[in-house]
Amino acid sequence: MKAGERIVAHAVVPLDFTYNYRVGQYIERYIKALGEKKIMAVKCQDCGRVFVPPRKICGTCNRILDEWVEVGPEGTIEIFTIGHVKLNKGLVEKIDKPSIIAMVKLDGASSLLPCVINGLDPEKVKKGLRVKAVFKEPPEDSLFDLDHFEPVG
Amino acid sequence: MRNVGIIGVGYTPVFVSKRKDVNLAEMVSESVEAVFRNTGLSPDDIDAITFGNMQTFEGVNLPHLLMSEHIRAVDKPIIRIATGGTTGMSTLQAAYYYVASGIYDVVLAVSWEKQSEGDSQVGLAGIVMPEAMVMVQHGMDLLGGRGMGGMGGGSTGAAAYQAMSYLHHSGADPEHIDKMAALERSNAALNPYAHLRKKTTVEDVQATPFISWPLRYGHTCPTSDGATACIVASEEKAAKLADKVAWIIGVGCCTSDPSTANFIEGQMTDPADQTVCKIAAKKAYEMAGIEDPAKEIDLAELYDGFAHQSLMWLEKLGLCKEGEAHKLLDRGVLNIDGDLPTNPSGGVFSTNAIGSSAMNRATECALQIMRKIEGEHQVPKTVKKALAHGWGGLFQYVTVMILSDTPRKI
Amino acid sequence: MERKVAVVGYAMTRQASDIGVPRPIMLFELVKGLFDQMGITRDDIDTFVLCSNDFQCGRTISNVFEDTPVGAYMKDETKVEADGVMAVMYGAIRIMSGLYDTALVVGNSLGGSEFRPYLIMDYQLHPAYDRQLGILNEPVTAALQAKAYMEKYKITEDHLNKIAARLLRNAAKNPFALRGKEDATPEYIASSEYLYEPLRELHCYPFTDGACAVVLASDKRAKALTDKPVWIKGFGDSIEGYFLGDRDLSWSRSAKVAADRAYRMAGISNPAKEIDVAEISIKFASQEPIICEALGLFPEGSGAEVADRGLAEIGGEMPVCPSGGGLGAYPFSAMGLIRVAECAKQINGEAGDIQVKDVKTAVAHGQDGFCAQHNAVMVLSSEEG
Numbered sequence: 002m003k004a005g006e007r008i009v010a011h012a013v014v015p016l017d018f019t020y021n022y023r024v025g026q027y028i029e030r031y032i033k034a035l036g037e038k039k040i041m042a043v044k045c046q047d048c049g050r051v052f053v054p055p056r057k058i059c060g061t062c063n064r065i066l067d068e069w070v071e072v073g074p075e076g077t078i079e080i081f082t083i084g085h086v087k088l089n090k091g092l093v094e095k096i097d098k099p100s101i102i103a104m105v106k107l108d109g110a111s112s113l114l115p116c117v118i119n120g121l122d123p124e125k126v127k128k129g130l131r132v133k134a135v136f137k138e139p140p141e142d143s144l145f146d147l148d149h150f151e152p153v154g
Numbered sequence: 155m156r157n158v159g160i161i162g163v164g165y166t167p168v169f170v171s172k173r174k175d176v177n178l179a180e181m182v183s184e185s186v187e188a189v190f191r192n193t194g195l196s197p198d199d200i201d202a203i204t205f206g207n208m209q210t211f212e213g214v215n216l217p218h219l220l221m222s223e224h225i226r227a228v229d230k231p232i233i234r235i236a237t238g239g240t241t242g243m244s245t246l247q248a249a250y251y252y253v254a255s256g257i258y259d260v261v262l263a264v265s266w267e268k269q270s271e272g273d274s275q276v277g278l279a280g281i282v283m284p285e286a287m288v289m290v291q292h293g294m295d296l297l298g299g300r301g302m303g304g305m306g307g308g309s310t311g312a313a314a315y316q317a318m319s320y321l322h323h324s325g326a327d328p329e330h331i332d333k334m335a336a337l338e339r340s341n342a343a344l345n346p347y348a349h350l351r352k353k354t355t356v357e358d359v360q361a362t363p364f365i366s367w368p369l370r371y372g373h374t375c376p377t378s379d380g381a382t383a384c385i386v387a388s389e390e391k392a393a394k395l396a397d398k399v400a401w402i403i404g405v406g407c408c409t410s411d412p413s414t415a416n417f418i419e420g421q422m423t424d425p426a427d428q429t430v431c432k433i434a435a436k437k438a439y440e441m442a443g444i445e446d447p448a449k450e451i452d453l454a455e456l457y458d459g460f461a462h463q464s465l466m467w468l469e470k471l472g473l474c475k476e477g478e479a480h481k482l483l484d485r486g487v488l489n490i491d492g493d494l495p496t497n498p499s500g501g502v503f504s505t506n507a508i509g510s511s512a513m514n515r516a517t518e519c520a521l522q523i524m525r526k527i528e529g530e531h532q533v534p535k536t537v538k539k540a541l542a543h544g545w546g547g548l549f550q551y552v553t554v555m556i557l558s559d560t561p562r563k564i
Numbered sequence: 565m566e567r568k569v570a571v572v573g574y575a576m577t578r579q580a581s582d583i584g585v586p587r588p589i590m591l592f593e594l595v596k597g598l599f600d601q602m603g604i605t606r607d608d609i610d611t612f613v614l615c616s617n618d619f620q621c622g623r624t625i626s627n628v629f630e631d632t633p634v635g636a637y638m639k640d641e642t643k644v645e646a647d648g649v650m651a652v653m654y655g656a657i658r659i660m661s662g663l664y665d666t667a668l669v670v671g672n673s674l675g676g677s678e679f680r681p682y683l684i685m686d687y688q689l690h691p692a693y694d695r696q697l698g699i700l701n702e703p704v705t706a707a708l709q710a711k712a713y714m715e716k717y718k719i720t721e722d723h724l725n726k727i728a729a730r731l732l733r734n735a736a737k738n739p740f741a742l743r744g745k746e747d748a749t750p751e752y753i754a755s756s757e758y759l760y761e762p763l764r765e766l767h768c769y770p771f772t773d774g775a776c777a778v779v780l781a782s783d784k785r786a787k788a789l790t791d792k793p794v795w796i797k798g799f800g801d802s803i804e805g806y807f808l809g810d811r812d813l814s815w816s817r818s819a820k821v822a823a824d825r826a827y828r829m830a831g832i833s834n835p836a837k838e839i840d841v842a843e844i845s846i847k848f849a850s851q852e853p854i855i856c857e858a859l860g861l862f863p864e865g866s867g868a869e870v871a872d873r874g875l876a877e878i879g880g881e882m883p884v885c886p887s888g889g890g891l892g893a894y895p896f897s898a899m900g901l902i903r904v905a906e907c908a909k910q911i912n913g914e915a916g917d918i919q920v921k922d923v924k925t926a927v928a929h930g931q932d933g934f935c936a937q938h939n940a941v942m943v944l945s946s947e948e949g
């Protein structure tokens with residue numbers, strides 16, 4: 002076979018394995034707090050930054066993070082994008098109603114949290130808009146207990 | 155070219171089947187914290203990082219990105235190396251080249267696996283999956299096909315061919331595999347960083363069922379969760395940063411064609427031939443100035459996913475004549491207090507967090523040379539030169555590293 | 565640098581959405597062709613550095629299946645799972661260690677026909693957080709990064725369209741590129757559909773098959789292998805944290821740190837003056853100003869001016885990606901290698917219709933991760949010095 006000569010037969014091999022991830026000590030505590038409608042973050046005692054989602058290390062300061070603080074549930078949209086598509090297993094699919102995905106700065110946090118914003122006309126989304134967390138009721142002990150964000154008031 | 159030495163090693167506190175309490179990044183960070191604790195160094199001392207694991211085992215693509223903060227890599231150069239079972243040593247060799255080149259002075263090498271989060275036999279099946287699927291599509295019978303028979307038992311199935319061939323050529327008996335297994339498991343019982351830590355007798359091994367003759371369940375390695383971090387430094391920096399150094403005086407690596415080593419595309423050649431191992435060893439010996447390895451090497455840490463392999467590698471590496479390894483075993487030469495202690499750590503056979511397995515061979519050699527072994531498996535003899543070996547790919551990829559208590563003369 | 569290393573040979577496949585041959589054949593023809601062109605055999609190569617990725621290949625230990633096609637049978641071989649610039653860097657470091665005099669670096673990726681690039685990128689997300697939530701994916705992160713830069717420096721979608729149009733026009737003149745359009749205008753780009761605002765389809769990289777091979781040699785061997793060695797003067801790489809919410813997306817800290825390392829090694833103090841052409845790896849048009857500024861090729865926040873005044877055009881002040889860059893083709897693991905090879909072409913005056921005048925010094929760039937979390941920079945030059 003030479004370059005340029007086309008292959009007619011493709012072997013289609015889906016590699017769809019199931020993995021069982023441990024969420025780890027930090028996300029575990031974060032999820033538990035979501036069930037109580039609280040968003041927990043960790044604070045670095047060296048640089049003072051408050052990280053959400055919480056994690057073990059502040060990479061800049063080489064510090065193991067162990068001070069927990071509550072942040073939110075309200076925050077401010079810092080960056081946003083309006084989605085006209087969604088991805089389904091890596092394939093781009095059109096959607097009827099545009100979505101809003103934003104980086105929200107929760108009150109008291111240094112990190113921006115990637116969020117889905119519901120209950121808002123995409124035309125009206127702008128930087129600086131105040132939003133609040135909406136939790137799942139009853140909680141199901143997963144990350145999805147923080148369901149989405151919506152405009153305040 | 156300049157001299158490079160290992161100045162510190164850190165392991166996760168344990169190597170076990172399931173680390174349920176931590177996620178991937180948290181687990182790996184423990185080894186990095188351990189190496190800093192053991193050496194008294196901090197991330198500020200590190201110029202660059204080399205990093206390796208077999209990513210399909212955890213289903214995370216380029217996991218160094220995800221854990222850059224956990225391995226203290228922020229703002230530092232980092233390279234990801236992956237070569238299969240040998241990943242750990244390839245990663246350490248990368249650190250060696252980084253320092254030997256003069257570009258960086260102190261490099262942290264990190265390797266790990268957390269096999270409990272995926273199915274390792276799925277990861278291994280992924281090696282041959284595309285070929286297998288094509289063959290099935292072309293009407294090949296997976297179970298009956300002569301070439302593919304080895305797939306039946308995952309990697310054990312393929313290793314059974316190798317064990318059979320080895321026994322045939324060496325004159326060793328299946329009982330020698332039992333004996334080697336018992337020896338290594340008993341060594342592992344002394345090693346706090348080993349996974350299967352039970353003092354084991356030959357009878358214990360013989361009581362386990364056969365998986366694929368001549369290999370029994372008691373001849374196979376476990377799957378482990380664990381991570382290893384290792385700091386290497388230039389001669390100049392090592393003098394400032396470390397009290398003891400294990401010098402890397404020889405490196406070697408060789409690959410061949412996967413189809414000449416086993417069962418791909420219906421071919422079946424001798425998986426116990428291992429010419430690659432001889433070539434890799436020759437390179438490492440030449441670089442290290444070793445003329446008679448059987449005389450000059452004091453200790454060996456070999457990559458033995460299966461117990462027969464320790465015996466086989468001793469021969470292929472020239473640490474004894476072909477067909478003699480089982481005689482050394484019978485004479486007690488391979489024991490911790492023998493003349494050629496072999497896998498005093500318990501080997502991969504007792505602890506197998508795959509990505510780190512080949513690195514652990516070198517770190518165990520380094521700790522034996524420095525006499526810094528934690529646990530009871532420090533060998534009584536003085537170790538001047540030790541050989542670390544890695545094996546992987548599709549039975550056809552070998553890495554070798556020679557460590558020494560004195561640097562090379564350059 | 566104690567030991568100097570040069571690029572002494574290079575070859576690439578055409579970059580296509582379906583290269584049409586199996587990977588081993590693609591690699592064999594590429595490498596054998598390069599050896600023939602250079603008049604060498606595989607015995608002239610001391611060490612082999614492969615650049616691929618088990619996820620992209622859909623198989624574990626993918627390198628061992630590439631060993632024989634590239635001529636590594638019974639040889640020293642290793643695999644870098646990162647961008648191609650990292651692989652070239654590692655090849656150079658191996659030579660600089662003094663143990664080898666020649667290295668073959670080969671990268672390949674079949675993102676056009678064999679895997680879905682956006683899905684492969686999903687596997688880079690934090691498996692127990694971001695991947696669970698499904699909020700982020702590659703185009704979303706790129707859109708957020710684009711917004712961060714555009715808002716900070718007041719650049720508009722029209723500027724993005726100008727960048728994309730320029731790259732597609734360049735790619736049209738590059739016979740190796742997958743996607744080009746001779747008469748691409750900003751309006752043409754604006755006529756493509758939005759994925760995530762402000763990014764439209766034509767702002768994004770095309771899914772690409774391709775491979776590239778580069779032969780490196782020590783100063784001792786280089787001149788015997790070619791009349792026109794291209795010297796590797798400096799390199800560097802750097803990584804930043806994973807979480808996007810803790811990074812300033814309006815610039816690239818890691819690209820800046822990587823470039824600083826490379827320039828220090830190369831003795832470059834004013835990159836905007838001393839560099840004649842840049843081949844950078846961008847996946848989205850919006851990344852071009854961010855990377856260029858981090859590399860010191862243009863002043864901070866100058867994206868609008870650069871686009872309006874055509875400063876990055878082939879005939880401009882600082883030509884960027886005369887090949888069309890990532891908008892012309894983006895074969896993952898081969899990408900950075902192709903950037904290095906394109907730089908070598910430019911320096912040797914072999915770039916044909918995309919040749920920039922009087923190139924002495926060129927910079928190649930590669931990236932990995934979301935919003936270019938890990939960056940690698942390499943400076944190449946015609947002068948051994």
Ligand SMILES: [Zn+2]
Binds near residue numbers: 045048060062064
């Ligand atoms: Zn901090």
